[in-house]
Amino acid sequence: MKKLINKTENLVKESLAGVAAAHADLVKVHYDPNFVVRIDAPVRGKVAIISGGGSGHEPMHGGFVGRGMLDAACPGDVFTSPTPDQMEAATKAVDGGAGVLHIVKNYTGDILNFEMAAELCQAAGIEVAAVVIDDDVAVKDSLYTAGRRGVGTTVLAEKICGAAAERGDNLAKVVDVCRKVNANGRTMGMALTSCTVPAAGRPTFEISDTEMEIGIGIHGEPGRERMALKPAKEIVEMMANVILSDLPFKSGDQVIVMVNGMGATPLMELYLVYNELNKICQAKGITIVRQLVGNYITSLDMAGCSITLLKVDEELLTLWDAPVHTPALRWGV
Amino acid sequence: MKKLINKTENLVKESLAGVAAAHADLVKVHYDPNFVVRIDAPVRGKVAIISGGGSGHEPMHGGFVGRGMLDAACPGDVFTSPTPDQMEAATKAVDGGAGVLHIVKNYTGDILNFEMAAELCQAAGIEVAAVVIDDDVAVKDSLYTAGRRGVGTTVLAEKICGAAAERGDNLAKVVDVCRKVNANGRTMGMALTSCTVPAAGRPTFEISDTEMEIGIGIHGEPGRERMALKPAKEIVEMMANVILSDLPFKSGDQVIVMVNGMGATPLMELYLVYNELNKICQAKGITIVRQLVGNYITSLDMAGCSITLLKVDEELLTLWDAPVHTPALRWGV
Numbered sequence: 001m002k003k004l005i006n007k008t009e010n011l012v013k014e015s016l017a018g019v020a021a022a023h024a025d026l027v028k029v030h031y032d033p034n035f036v037v038r039i040d041a042p043v044r045g046k047v048a049i050i051s052g053g054g055s056g057h058e059p060m061h062g063g064f065v066g067r068g069m070l071d072a073a074c075p076g077d078v079f080t081s082p083t084p085d086q087m088e089a090a091t092k093a094v095d096g097g098a099g100v101l102h103i104v105k106n107y108t109g110d111i112l113n114f115e116m117a118a119e120l121c122q123a124a125g126i127e128v129a130a131v132v133i134d135d136d137v138a139v140k141d142s143l144y145t146a147g148r149r150g151v152g153t154t155v156l157a158e159k160i161c162g163a164a165a166e167r168g169d170n171l172a173k174v175v176d177v178c179r180k181v182n183a184n185g186r187t188m189g190m191a192l193t194s195c196t197v198p199a200a201g202r203p204t205f206e207i208s209d210t211e212m213e214i215g216i217g218i219h220g221e222p223g224r225e226r227m228a229l230k231p232a233k234e235i236v237e238m239m240a241n242v243i244l245s246d247l248p249f250k251s252g253d254q255v256i257v258m259v260n261g262m263g264a265t266p267l268m269e270l271y272l273v274y275n276e277l278n279k280i281c282q283a284k285g286i287t288i289v290r291q292l293v294g295n296y297i298t299s300l301d302m303a304g305c306s307i308t309l310l311k312v313d314e315e316l317l318t319l320w321d322a323p324v325h326t327p328a329l330r331w332g333v
Numbered sequence: 334m335k336k337l338i339n340k341t342e343n344l345v346k347e348s349l350a351g352v353a354a355a356h357a358d359l360v361k362v363h364y365d366p367n368f369v370v371r372i373d374a375p376v377r378g379k380v381a382i383i384s385g386g387g388s389g390h391e392p393m394h395g396g397f398v399g400r401g402m403l404d405a406a407c408p409g410d411v412f413t414s415p416t417p418d419q420m421e422a423a424t425k426a427v428d429g430g431a432g433v434l435h436i437v438k439n440y441t442g443d444i445l446n447f448e449m450a451a452e453l454c455q456a457a458g459i460e461v462a463a464v465v466i467d468d469d470v471a472v473k474d475s476l477y478t479a480g481r482r483g484v485g486t487t488v489l490a491e492k493i494c495g496a497a498a499e500r501g502d503n504l505a506k507v508v509d510v511c512r513k514v515n516a517n518g519r520t521m522g523m524a525l526t527s528c529t530v531p532a533a534g535r536p537t538f539e540i541s542d543t544e545m546e547i548g549i550g551i552h553g554e555p556g557r558e559r560m561a562l563k564p565a566k567e568i569v570e571m572m573a574n575v576i577l578s579d580l581p582f583k584s585g586d587q588v589i590v591m592v593n594g595m596g597a598t599p600l601m602e603l604y605l606v607y608n609e610l611n612k613i614c615q616a617k618g619i620t621i622v623r624q625l626v627g628n629y630i631t632s633l634d635m636a637g638c639s640i641t642l643l644k645v646d647e648e649l650l651t652l653w654d655a656p657v658h659t660p661a662l663r664w665g666v
Contacts, residue, residue, distance in 0.1 A: 002525040004602040006564040018604030021611040022624050058600035192335040231339040264597035266633050267391035269337040271351030278354040291355050300599045330664055
């Protein structure tokens with residue numbers, strides 16, 4: 001295993017210390033339990049938004065803490081759900097009196113732990129709501145998950161809900177916006193190589209030099225199909241076909257697209273993937289109105305990509321365009 | 334070789350097509366010869382800035398085209414210098430009557446081809462100046478290069494000179510600023526793994542599972558030393574010692590730091606590296622006033638990182654903070 005780390009057991013904390021040092025103008029990091037909060041939290045009268053999950057998917061979630069996006073992020077160990085005390089402490093730290101939304105990716109551990117934290121906070125008089133993101137069209141049930149996994153749409157939901165909270169929407173409205181994003185977002189991923197979890201020290205799965213895995217999860221969970229590596233054009237067509245037919249997306253739709261690298265994919269390949277996807281959307285009369293191309297929800301050092309399409313209306317697009325200032329996403333400021 | 338590509342020979346063009354489609358609001362891509370220009374080029378009365386080099390280092394340089402940074406970028410084939418006709422066409426396309434600065438990384442092919450293009454443009458009546466970036470402290474001479482290689486400081490120079498041009502500095506002044514950045518910037522890189530050039534189809538160099546290469550170049554050129562993999566703390570100390578003693582940086586200095594991923598390095602590792610570097614700087618009385626942590630000048634799918642320190646004064650810091658709006662770097666707008 002080749003990684004730029006010291007002791008495996010200190011990786012998450014030492015990485016968080018780097019985030020704290022690099023972005024002291026944007027975020028503050030708390031330890032034991034670990035969570036990242038925006039520097040001006042709690043913001044009085046604003047709905048607070050928290051997400052979290054296993055580490056190893058950076059910049060998600062800690063890189064999305066800041067004005068116009070998350071109020072806090074709770075990083076677990078690598079690929080391990082954060083514990084309820086993290087979400088409880090984060091919720092109490094960011095509650096500004098207008099309630100707290102937990103954006104939870106659909107993994108069984110995440111859901112249980114977020115639920116437990118919510119109960120503890122509600123008992124302390126904080127209004128808490130949760131929305132589960134389950135946008136992965138690749139598989140129905142999976143390792144770690146009943147139902148569809150929560151993947152790329154989470155990034156878009158955090159941005160859009162963050163903007164809704166920032167403009168003063170109440171908790172019920174922010175919840176509605178989050179559900180709307182989840183209802184209109186679809187994602188599928190693929191891997192060329194496995195990731196290597198530091199504590200394991202070896203690749204999560206074996207894959208030959210001539211194969212790829214279509215429909216992979218962000219922890220290296222099995223996908224739909226292991227098959228021979230194909231040209232990017234065919235790979236993108238396979239993924240887009242599943243995504244587009246699922247909602248379904250149709251001619252006249254406006255979409256935000258995210259072409260996301262799994263961690264070890266060169267940016268020039270991601271742009272090539274975007275080019276193929278753009279041609280498919282054009283041919284189907286679907287207009288890409290905004291896009292992200294880069295590493296946003298990663299899987300450590302996995303090579304591969306995921307494609308997310310979010311159908312948007314005027315409301316979601318306006319919220320997308322609102323200013324955001326976080327370590328990993330910034331515009332309008 | 335596992336890559337998200339179609340035909341190797343079309344990779345650069347298809348990737349550029351993705352950039353063009355994704356960032357039509359910021360840049361325009363020309364083909365045959367290939368170059369990327371900001372959408373509003375030529376900007377009348379403004380010094381234009383061009384950089385370029387082999388592809389495979391994305392987001393550098395195409396991702397840095399836009400307001401407040403580059404006017405054009407000329408991408409060669411992967412790890413291959415662009416040809417003079419690319420720089421000639423780009424120079425003519427962006428010249429707004431105030432002259433054009435070529436920011437050239439110190440690689441022999443790049444320098445020769447930029448020089449030839451400059452002569453052709455000067456013959457056509459365009460004022461052209463060039464500044465060569467040679468900030469790599471790892472080795473004196475190298476494969477492809479006489480003298481020090483041009484690496485991470487190039488990114489910072491493009492941002493800072495872009496701001497100088499944007500505020501209306503004349504060509505002589507922008508050249509001065511660029512030379513000042515180069516004189517005050519130092520970089521060193523390291524690799525855990527080799528990259529794989531698509532046209533070669535196999536890793537550029539062999540390295541065992543227990544070794545790393547200190548002082549690597551961005552094309553996988555040999556570095557200072559092949560040695561057993563060490564904890565990140567020791568790796569960063571080794572690199573920082575060479576960088577800090579070279580300028581030398583000293584107590585009281587203010588620096589902009591870039592902790593740059595080579596392409597396949599998880600962000601959480603880069604933040605861990607930043608944490609180690611920050612501790613070293615603090616102990617030496619050097620203040621990190623701004624920082625970039627992420628993938629900015631990559632080497633395809635290489636795992637590893639580089640560290641750049643740029644000593645800044647009020648002028649350089651003001652230029653750094655000026656608004657920038659490019660595909661890969663954006664703030665203040």
